[in-house]
Amino acid sequence: MEDTMIQIDHNFAGHHIIHGDTLRVLKTFPDALFGGIITDPPYASGAADQNARQKSTATKYSSAKAASVLPDFEGDSKDQRSWTHWMTEWLTEARRTAQQGAPICLFIDWRQLPNLTDALQWAGWIWRGVLVWDKINSRPQRGRFRQQAEFIVWGSNGHMPAGRNAPVLPGVFRQGMPPFKGRIHQTEKPLPVMREMVKIVEPGGIILDPFAGAGTTVLAAKIEGYPAVGIELAEHYANAAAKRLAEAGVVTDGLADAA
Numbered sequence: 001m002e003d004t005m006i007q008i009d010h011n012f013a014g015h016h017i018i019h020g021d022t023l024r025v026l027k028t029f030p031d032a033l034f035g036g037i038i039t040d041p042p043y044a045s046g047a048a049d050q051n052a053r054q055k056s057t058a059t060k061y062s063s064a065k066a067a068s069v070l071p072d073f074e075g076d077s078k079d080q081r082s083w084t085h086w087m088t089e090w091l092t093e094a095r096r097t098a099q100q101g102a103p104i105c106l107f108i109d110w111r112q113l114p115n116l117t118d119a120l121q122w123a124g125w126i127w128r129g130v131l132v133w134d135k136i137n138s139r140p141q142r143g144r145f146r147q148q149a150e151f152i153v154w155g156s157n158g159h160m161p162a163g164r165n166a167p168v169l170p171g172v173f174r175q176g177m178p179p180f181k182g183r184i185h186q187t188e189k190p191l192p193v194m195r196e197m198v199k200i201v202e203p204g205g206i207i208l209d210p211f212a213g214a215g216t217t218v219l220a221a222k223i224e225g226y227p228a229v230g231i232e233l234a235e236h237y238a239n240a241a242a243k244r245l246a247e248a249g250v251v252t253d254g255l256a257d258a259a
Contacts, residue, residue, distance in 0.1 A: 008033070008229055012206055015222050015245060017230045019238035022210040025231050026093040033097050035205015035226075037104040038197055038217050040189055044083040045111035084115040091123035094210060098157040101164065103200045105154045107133070107189065116153050125155040133193060134174040152197070165202045173197075184214035184240050194220035201226060215241025219248055 006016065008029060018025055078086060091104075098104070104125055108116045113130070121127050131152035138148035175190045194216045201207055205226065209217035212230025214237065221228035222245070232238040 012229070013227045015218050015228050017212055017215060017218065017232060017238055017242045017245070019232060019235055021233055022231050023090045023093060026090065026097060026210065029097045031096055032099045033206060034102060034208040034229075035099055036102050036198070036201030037094055037098060037208045037210065038194070038201075039105070039209045039211045040107040040187065040213060040217075041087065041211045042078075043109050043112050044078040044080075045109055080112070080115055083112065084119050087116065087119035088122045090210065091119055091125065094208070095124050095157050097208070099205070100158050101160045102157045102205070103154060103160070104156065105131075105152050105197055105200065108151050108153055110147070110149075110151070113151055113153070120153060120155055125157060126160075127153065127155045128160070129154055129171075131170075132172045133189075134172060136174060136176045154200075166200055169196060169200060184237070184244055188214045189216050191216055191220060195224055198224050198226055198228075212241050213237055215244050219245055222248075 008016070010030065010033060012033075094104070104120070106116060106120070117127055117130075131154060133150045133152060135148050135150065138146045140146060173193045173196060175193050178188050178190055198207055198217070198220050203225065207217065207221045207226050207228040209228065209230040212218060212232040215230055215232075218228040218230045218241070230241060232241060
């Protein structure tokens, strides 16, 4: 692992994972750098009450046996007020780094959906809609509806021209969760979904994932022809994402620690 972060500027054309805190790393980027932001932040909602919310993420999000549980990730134990404030803070800084008209897409569940739409707008983004990720399979509960959907709140940094160079994209993505065996992150998103989502960014735009996790957004960006940068707080997952990209044949600039 390198001691310092490489320079990310408007000439960047590679694929890079940065190990560090998102808010801290965002402050090192120049204005109007990114053509789009696509990410899956910690939801801080995988429980019925605050006591349960403070349990480990493995307890909240995994039913696997202890021997096969993936490492925990941080940032998932905040109450709603703290989470919404934190989201607004980093979304404000992220907007500074985004180009005019750049899209943003954020995964979320039903509990935090209203708070996320508030945070997005408080940070100055234009909220443009909610997409649906139909996970197909979910835990059955007799007498209740299946919780088989998660959502993607999306918006833009100001005006988004109707004639921008991007295709018509679906409003519903129907794709199961990656199988646990072979999964890198507890809440890893499916690569086919991410490959579709990155296409909202105009060709040549640098994509930022402030919560890189398993590196799926960066990998999808590479496959679809975009440069991309991922930030990941947990050292285990930052290393795992960089390793995944290398094993997939992605030529990366390596893994660096934020200075």
